[in-house]
Structure formats: C-alpha cells, structure tokens
Amino acid sequence: MPEESLEGLALSCKPLGENDRLLTLLSDDQGVIRLAVPGARKPRSSLAAALPLSHLRLQVGGRSGLRRVRQLKVLRSYSGLAQQLEALAAAQALSELCLALVPSEAPAPGMLADLLMQLGRLDGLVRERGCDLEALAIAVQGSVHLLALGGYALPLGRCARSGEPLEPPLGNWDWRCSLVPSEGLAIGGVPGARVVLNASELALLQRLLRPNLPRRRDGELMGPLPVWLHLLELVEHWTQEHLGRKPRAYRLLRTGLAPGLAAS
Structure with a gap:
C-alpha cells in the first residue's frame, strides 16, 4: 500500500517492542486501524506525541502487515x-x-x-x-x-x-x-x-x-x-x-x- 495521509483520534497507545508504540486510531474512512509508531517511546523522537486522546494527522507507509507512521502532526491534544x-x-x-x-x-x-x-x-x-x-x-x-x-x-x-x-x-x-x-x-x-x-x-x-x-x-x-x-x-x-x-x-x-x- 502506498504512503497515505490519515486523520483521526488516538484511542489507545501501547508499547510495541523496545522503542515503538502500537497506535489504535479512529478515522472516518478506515474506522479503527492499528499502526506502528517507530521510536515513539524515545524522549526526543519526533513521533513521541503519538499519545491517547490526541487528534492527529499522520503520514503512513508500508505495503503489507502493520503499517508504520512516518510523520505526525498534533491537531489537538485532550x-x-x-x-x-x-x-x-x-x-x-x-x-x-x-x-x-x-x-x-x-x-x-x-x-x-x-x-x-x-x-x-x-x-x-x-x-x-x-x-x-x-x-x-x-x-x-x-x-x-x-x-x-x-x-x-x-x-x-x-x-x-x-x-x-x-x-x-x-x-x-x-x-x-x-x-x-x-x-x-x-x-x-x-x-x-x-x-x-x-x-x-x-x-x-x-x-x-x-x-x-x-x-x-x-x-x-x-x-x-x-x-x-x-x-x-x-x-x-x-x-x-x-x-x-x-x-x-x-x-x-x-x-x-x-x-x-x-x-x-
């Protein structure tokens, strides 16, 4: 699947591996989807803002299996x-x-x-x-x-x-x-x-x-x-x-x- 832009609300974020997070996102077009956020648990990561109850705009890539977040922007944090x-x-x-x-x-x-x-x-x-x-x-x-x-x-x-x-x-x-x-x-x-x-x-x-x-x-x-x-x-x-x-x-x-x- 080619890289795409997604917007949604982070319903939950859980540890994935040593440094990553598993993000569960609610979106209009794709309902509930689960995405890997590489390095999000590292304090200085640009993806560390992938947290629950955050309204996000994401750039997502990956062709098979668990897709990965490449970039994110926080539209509003709750x-x-x-x-x-x-x-x-x-x-x-x-x-x-x-x-x-x-x-x-x-x-x-x-x-x-x-x-x-x-x-x-x-x-x-x-x-x-x-x-x-x-x-x-x-x-x-x-x-x-x-x-x-x-x-x-x-x-x-x-x-x-x-x-x-x-x-x-x-x-x-x-x-x-x-x-x-x-x-x-x-x-x-x-x-x-x-x-x-x-x-x-x-x-x-x-x-x-x-x-x-x-x-x-x-x-x-x-x-x-x-x-x-x-x-x-x-x-x-x-x-x-x-x-x-x-x-x-x-x-x-x-x-x-x-x-x-x-x-x-």
Missing part, C-alpha cells in the same frame, strides 16, 4: 482531561465504546466528529472548572449518540411490545417504562426488567438524541445526579447485551461520582 477524574473517565468510556462499535478498517461515518465534539465539551468543562455532574451527562449523551451511529441505537420511539408511541406523560408519577435489553423499552413494569424509568427520566433520555445537552432556561443542566446515574445504568445494560461488553471506565465514572454505588 491530555488536560487528566486534571479531572470524572472528565477523564467519561473520555475513556467513550473511547472504549468506539473500540467496541467500530469495525477494523471499515468506514465509520460521523463517529469521529461526534466523539471529538464530546471531547471538546469535556475539555471546556475542565478549563472552566465545571461540575462533575456535567461530565457524567456528556458520557451518557455521547454513548447514546455513538450507539446510534454504530447501529445499536436505543429504541426510544415505540414500546417494544405493544408498538405504542413512547410518549411519557410528564407529571404522572405512576407511569413507568421498563428496559428489557434483548427487546427494548416497554411501557409499564415488566417482570425481569433491568431498569425501570419514570416519565421524566424517559423524557430526559429521549432528549439526549439532540446535539446539545438538555438545559433549563437558566442554563443549568436538567436532572439531578441520581437520574443521570440511572440513565448510565440503562446504557450499561444495553451495551452489555448488544456488544457483549461495556466500557470499564463506566465503573470508574460511577465510583468517582457515587462511591459505593459502582456497577459490578
């Missing part, structure tokens, strides 16, 4: 997320979810742009010393977006059993809908449900399909911490059912925000 545990955990969870969703060397339209949007929000949150709750909300909304882009969208439009529209009656505190991960959301309390939502929780979840986080008129984020943790639990069950695993960083995020309530 290393500052390490200053806030919850923001870093949210970023790691979204990166892990991409690894589970995106096939190797197959186009992944929209995935990179959405992930970069969420990372940009997390980076802004850290810079402005924003609240930890917002990092959790970004992780939940980002997961909803990525699942939809990856072909595993949460079915938020109709009841999985009756086919009725899922129209939560706000103000009716007796109304419920249940997540049955193998089917979707069903109106009412269903035996064997993994998560049961009230009307306001479902309405909040449905709003996460929009580009922006749900906010009140005063700009404050909608929903308290217990509600966002409840929605994270729902996303975890859906991801486990349909992908066979869930991001380990979900647990780190939950532990940081609610010690003692971490999911197993």
